[in-house]
Amino acid sequence: MDYISADIEKKWQNYWKENDSFEPSEDFTLEKKYILSMFPFPSGRLHMGHVRNYSISDALARYHRQQGKNVLHPIGFDSFGMPAENAAIKNGSHPKGWTYDNIDYMKNEFYALGFSFSRKREMATSDELYTKFEQSFIIDMYEKGLLYREKGMLNWCPNDQTVLANEQVVDGCCWRCDTPIEKKDMNQYYFKITQYSDELLDDLKELEKGWPKQVLTMQENWIGKSNGLAFDLLFDDESKAKLNSMFESFDVFTTRPDTIYGVSYTALAPEHAIVTYMCENKLLDEATIAQIIKMKNTSSIDRQKEKAGLPLGLNVIHPLTGKIVPVWIANFVLMDYGSGAVMAVPAHDDRDYDFAKKYDLPINAVIKAKDAESDVSEKAFTDAGVLFNSGEFDGLNSKKSQYNIIKMFEEKKIGAKTTNYKLKDWGVSRQRYWGAPIPFIHCEDCGLVMEKKENLPIALPDDVEINGEGSPLENHPTWKHCKCSVCGKDAVRETDTMDTFVQSSWYFLRFCASPETLKNTAFTKEEISYWMGVDHYVGGIEHAILHLLYARFFTKVFRDLGYLDFDEPFDKLLTQGMVLKDGTKMSKSKGNTVDPDAIIAKYGADTARLFILFAAPPTQELEWNDSAVEGSHKFIKRFFDRASNVKKTETKPKIDHSSLSKEEKTARKKVYEALKRSEEVFKERYTFNTMIAGVMEAVNALNLQSNADVWSEGYWILASIMEPVIPHTCWDISNEYFSLNNLTKQEILEEVFIEDSITLGVAINGKNRGEIEVDLTATKEEILTLAKEKVKKYLEDKTIIKEIVVPKKLVNFVVKG
């Protein structure tokens, strides 16, 4: 029978659909596996990155199903978001229609690839029920004080006409459209993620077993915890008078209190309150004010190009020496880190050094290397060292003095040990239409109030005009008008919608809901405690910070709200590498994409899956190679054709190993080696390429013999091993020859690994010179005699100094002369 991929694949896809083959059981006494791939945005069609992502998770899901586990392998769509609106603006389509059409199309693509998803748990985050539950959680979070509204300087993308979270600003530009962001003073809703900074950082330890180190490090850096000293710098009397006695002091933070005797100036961020006061009250001359305004309006990228600043004509008093220290304004001081002000120690900080050199400020060295002279004439000395010119702390090392200096500040009550984080609260409101509305109401009398839970969902209106100008909800004639949930008076709805990352922060919990639960509640605690945590989470490294941090945050919040009782959502994280063509990432703009549909049409889904899992380990980049795809296709055909050597059987044949020929024994050994490899791969290594190579070797070995029982046993096992990779082909073979009985856990037979003789390498001075075959029972002396005979010609005129026999591996002679 010829291998016709289209027929076979269609046949089994229909079979799986009709038989609900991949629905998880509701029996919570079974051992479970929750296998999840990061769900896609419904952009229109699948790309190869998707195919790789789901090929990996599908292989895991199918393997564990064979092992008898209760497997949850769901699929959904992260369906809110800007592209739907952009398409609306471009083609006049409606975001809803566009989104759901795309979902339908992509679902078909998924099932054409044979992915074993639970069809009954399919969902999209733009479904009204999803919005309903999410809005309910938002209200819970507000009541807990984890959501607040505040005016602030926000990241504004002028192209997308919306605010962005800090995490969504990449190199000063919008993460989505690359437009340089602007700062805009606006009201915004924030999740208090900073309340969980320490826990988000500390719990990374729990993840060390299951997450790539790289991701852990990225999260750690993003949270950016640093310990140091915070203290007040007091103005002198003259400066206080200049400031109309409005300010006594300002607060600074340092991680290097050991350098404090080297302070030679201090610097404020251009946005600092004192600077703002001075500008507003014209306490500086006009030219200076103009320069400050210019500095503030400079983009963050330009601000990094060169250090710049101005003296403010103010002085503070050094807290330890009592000396007068000038106050500057400096463009490198960031308003949103620490207090927006720094003590400057040019001798021991590169930035302070550059600035001091430029403006000719004093450079006072106070730390030197242990056994060297201090030299800061060329550059700052930023290492730890020994203190000098530091009063009572002279001679102490950096570490010791940091401790002592902080202690002294605390005793004198002029400063305190302080921890700072780079992590900021998560701004979640977006001025867009295609998102989940934030369920709040603005009432003239009552202020900001929550919508009543019984009124949820606050759904989006369908009749909107989307033209890219302003917020479509804000511009809608009637939608925003409502009654206050507290006093009943006329009021207005919040027209901002939520960041789409909010939806992806809890979708993995929603998947735990049974088809029954789905209709009524978000999920039940019982279901969640059974299915969570996710055993394998598969997705792209690009989500290392944003999505994974937010999802971890939501899990902790839901725990504190009583919805669940664990700390971390994802036990194991597998970050897949990119799919490349011609050395660069596949992308439409580069025109180097390969369309999955075309590959399926030409070779079939199994070929695409096999190539993707065979060409490289999943965490590594994958270079697309047309002829290697061809090769994968050839293997499947050969695998299918050679199945004709198999004798039909309902059970695995029993074979008397001792009666077999050498070729037959080798074939069996290779088959069972492949099985061993498969277990390691699925349990620990996930290097599917090596497992597939093992199967290929086994097929090659089977082909060198003609014992029908050996063929049958071989295929019984190999079709089971390969089913997670090329499911259609394997189900077809299994059905034809084994009545599908072999797609279960396979037992390893140790007898096939026992051999009567073994091959040993013979080396001289570590260099391989030949090999000998010896009896299993051979003694060391016998082996040595045989080995010496084998490499006789290399031993002439030489003296053997040492003879090493490594059992079952090799013999090594150390020779001289």
Add this chain to the structure above:
RNA sequence: GCGGAUGUGGUGAAAUUGGUAUACACGCCAGACUUAGGAUCUGGUGCCGCAAGGCGUGGAGGUUCAAGUCCUCUCAUCCGCACCA
């Protein structure tokens, strides 16, 4: 600058604890079958060399009977963060 990785044939890549480097595949070469071959099958293929032999895992050292694997230094590439005080 800080952090994380990766360097092995013409190519994608194997080598799980130090033990015969290059499994498996792609490509290439040769042969068979064929009207034909971009199908299928068989064999060959690390490099230099006619051979004997020598050399080979980015580079330089080291430990060891034995190093792709361990240690020191170094080079290159990729990724992430970045004026975070």
